[in-house]
Amino acid sequence: MSNQRVLESNHPPATDAARQPITFLEAIREGIREEMERDEQVLVLGEDVGAYGGAFKVTDGLLDRFGEGRVIDTPISEIGFTGAAAGAAHMGMRPIVEMQFIDFIACAFDIITNYIATSRYRGSGPQPIVIRGPCGGGVRGGPFHSQNPEAAFFHTPGLKIVYPATALDAKGLMKSAIRDDDPVLFFEHKWLYRRPQLREAMPPEDHTVPLGRASIHREGRDVTVVTYGAMVHKVLDAARALEETDEISIEVLDLRTLLPLDEETIVDSVQKTNRLLIVHEDTRTGGIAGEIAMRINEAAFEWLDAPILRVTALDTPVPYAPPLEDFFLPQSDDIVSAARYLAGY
Amino acid sequence: MASTSPPPIDIPHQLDRDQLLDLYRYLRLTRGLEERLVSLHRQSKVVGGLFRSLGQEGESVASAFALNRRADGTGDILSPLIRNLGSMLVMGAKPVQVLRQYMAKGDSPTGGKELNIHFTSFQHGYLGQISSLGDLVPIMTGVTLTFKLRGEPRVGMVYVGDGATSTGAFHEGVNFAAVQRCPLVTIIENNGYAYSTPYHKQTAATALVEKAAGYGIPGVQVDGNDVLAVYGAVRAAVDRARAGGGTSMIEVMTYRRKGHAEHDAQPYQPPDEIDKWATTNDPIDRFVAVLRENGWADDPQLEPIDARVEQELDAAVSEAEASPLPDPEDTLSDVYAGETARPHWTRQVPPNPRFV
Ligand SMILES: Cc1ncc(C[n+]2csc(CCOP(=O)(O)OP(=O)(O)O)c2C)c(N)n1
Ligand SMILES: [Mg+2]
Numbered sequence: 001m002s003n004q005r006v007l008e009s010n011h012p013p014a015t016d017a018a019r020q021p022i023t024f025l026e027a028i029r030e031g032i033r034e035e036m037e038r039d040e041q042v043l044v045l046g047e048d049v050g051a052y053g054g055a056f057k058v059t060d061g062l063l064d065r066f067g068e069g070r071v072i073d074t075p076i077s078e079i080g081f082t083g084a085a086a087g088a089a090h091m092g093m094r095p096i097v098e099m100q101f102i103d104f105i106a107c108a109f110d111i112i113t114n115y116i117a118t119s120r121y122r123g124s125g126p127q128p129i130v131i132r133g134p135c136g137g138g139v140r141g142g143p144f145h146s147q148n149p150e151a152a153f154f155h156t157p158g159l160k161i162v163y164p165a166t167a168l169d170a171k172g173l174m175k176s177a178i179r180d181d182d183p184v185l186f187f188e189h190k191w192l193y194r195r196p197q198l199r200e201a202m203p204p205e206d207h208t209v210p211l212g213r214a215s216i217h218r219e220g221r222d223v224t225v226v227t228y229g230a231m232v233h234k235v236l237d238a239a240r241a242l243e244e245t246d247e248i249s250i251e252v253l254d255l256r257t258l259l260p261l262d263e264e265t266i267v268d269s270v271q272k273t274n275r276l277l278i279v280h281e282d283t284r285t286g287g288i289a290g291e292i293a294m295r296i297n298e299a300a301f302e303w304l305d306a307p308i309l310r311v312t313a314l315d316t317p318v319p320y321a322p323p324l325e326d327f328f329l330p331q332s333d334d335i336v337s338a339a340r341y342l343a344g345y
Numbered sequence: 346m347a348s349t350s351p352p353p354i355d356i357p358h359q360l361d362r363d364q365l366l367d368l369y370r371y372l373r374l375t376r377g378l379e380e381r382l383v384s385l386h387r388q389s390k391v392v393g394g395l396f397r398s399l400g401q402e403g404e405s406v407a408s409a410f411a412l413n414r415r416a417d418g419t420g421d422i423l424s425p426l427i428r429n430l431g432s433m434l435v436m437g438a439k440p441v442q443v444l445r446q447y448m449a450k451g452d453s454p455t456g457g458k459e460l461n462i463h464f465t466s467f468q469h470g471y472l473g474q475i476s477s478l479g480d481l482v483p484i485m486t487g488v489t490l491t492f493k494l495r496g497e498p499r500v501g502m503v504y505v506g507d508g509a510t511s512t513g514a515f516h517e518g519v520n521f522a523a524v525q526r527c528p529l530v531t532i533i534e535n536n537g538y539a540y541s542t543p544y545h546k547q548t549a550a551t552a553l554v555e556k557a558a559g560y561g562i563p564g565v566q567v568d569g570n571d572v573l574a575v576y577g578a579v580r581a582a583v584d585r586a587r588a589g590g591g592t593s594m595i596e597v598m599t600y601r602r603k604g605h606a607e608h609d610a611q612p613y614q615p616p617d618e619i620d621k622w623a624t625t626n627d628p629i630d631r632f633v634a635v636l637r638e639n640g641w642a643d644d645p646q647l648e649p650i651d652a653r654v655e656q657e658l659d660a661a662v663s664e665a666e667a668s669p670l671p672d673p674e675d676t677l678s679d680v681y682a683g684e685t686a687r688p689h690w691t692r693q694v695p696p697n698p699r700f701v
Contacts, residue, residue: 052541075511142460144476321449321457327673334691
């Protein structure tokens, strides 16, 4: 393949069809497709991503559009195809690697953390790779199809981590992740994929969302809740409930990018509400809530009127049975209790 | 009842008629249990995914049948894959346990923590898989290394799909077992597909068994839907392993007639290909034909077995349906020995973050 880069201009016209509300999953696909149109160095690798369109159909249609040279079905070899993506990236390609379930990213942990993440630092050059896949629980997937392994990578300098909660962000962040010159892990909560409530119309223009910027999803005065991924929606449910029952006003901050962390937006919000709750679906110990709390402790301790608290999954593997998984996961009621506790502190 | 005249052809592999009927029973039990699971899945009583082994029951059942099966924790050990329900039943797993697992019941072997046939009984000799493909190869290398180090005359068997042979774990596990001459038999189930990925996109090798040569170990390929051929090949490998001959590999040639899981409409598999296997190469049909043609069993012997299997499954389904779901607090046990994990502070009355 030639090493030339196709620049802009290939944008689909702003037809009405392009502005139909689309799902979270379709938004991710649209982001990938547009970047593949725009830059012929972008290619997709993974198990069953081609003719089958991926286990969740995220890459559906891409093989037909771009052919087998750019949408590559791989053997079941997470080390093999992630490593190959790194090699291709050295040669100027911009690979998008799909983990069929993000749980299996663990198989490629060495290549990602030891090789890819350190490449630039070692003088071997940039690694413009996106490693993406379905994550998260609540779908009765059991211990190996439900995980949120972001914290395992959060600790690795050189990686970026994106975890969107809305269709607009999913598309815009995917496009930015593909254009980014550093390796980006892109977490897609599978529970969000086809939620009808999450359908959104995409703007007709080139829609990107910058990496490293959180968004205030809902403004509030009393308690800041920092969260991301599917939990954004549980927090919003809790915020609406608290508004009605307790007249507590919750500010919901969606991190969108976990690494680099948008400390500034969190600090600004904490300076306004003086109370911080962190909510994540990942387990508690070593989860990223701990890092966020420390950052606020360092940067905004004087503004706090209450301890920083967190609501997370329990420190266990993800159980299969519905009563167990529901017990394990943080629920809206937990967020309500925690926010109420903080508001009354 | 059995005819009194001697069979015209000797039963191979030193099997006797009772064992042939036992094999037949396990084949029926496997297929019947999966059919029950399908209907429970359609009723949403199976809460997770459902994986079928339709058309592959022959190799599962026959390979496990070649092991030394005991219920006291001293026999051989196998580690099954998602399509080896038959192997687990042969080792002594009960249909009601499988049903409870799929239905996430509190009295299932994992108490609702794990799903489908991911469960273990060291007593009966099966070690539950995890989802990460290939991982059980090195694990079984370690199991069988221990047999060797302790001088125990025990053998291990591990199953991998055509797809899972592409993992690093498979390679590292087989290689280590080869170097250590572990009493481990690796069964490669070549069913033509790994999810949607056909064989030729998985490997450039003309046969997966060719990999054995690269590890310096014996390997054979066998017709996976020929129950007695599978039994014979596995029995030879198991006997060799038990006698100190080290590890080996068997590629069983079969076909996945259903989609990867129940949700998969398998558009990538040509319908006439599926049809051909179903109509001309079903392992149970073939086994029954062999039994009849050789005079080893006749319908009056087989039919009561079918009836008993259905009765057993009826009872198992009722029992599993009546089983309770787990208590939510069960989530907290068995992360560490003798400890329970902390529950959510927000669910204490009143909520108290200091006493989590
Ligand atoms: C390491 C790893 N990567 C990906 C998957 C997702 N996955 C589950 S089953 C499967 C296909 C397995 O094919 P094969 O090994 O041939 O076994 P079969 O399903 O045909 O019995 C894939 C890709 C996984 N479980 N583990
Ligand atoms: Mg296969």
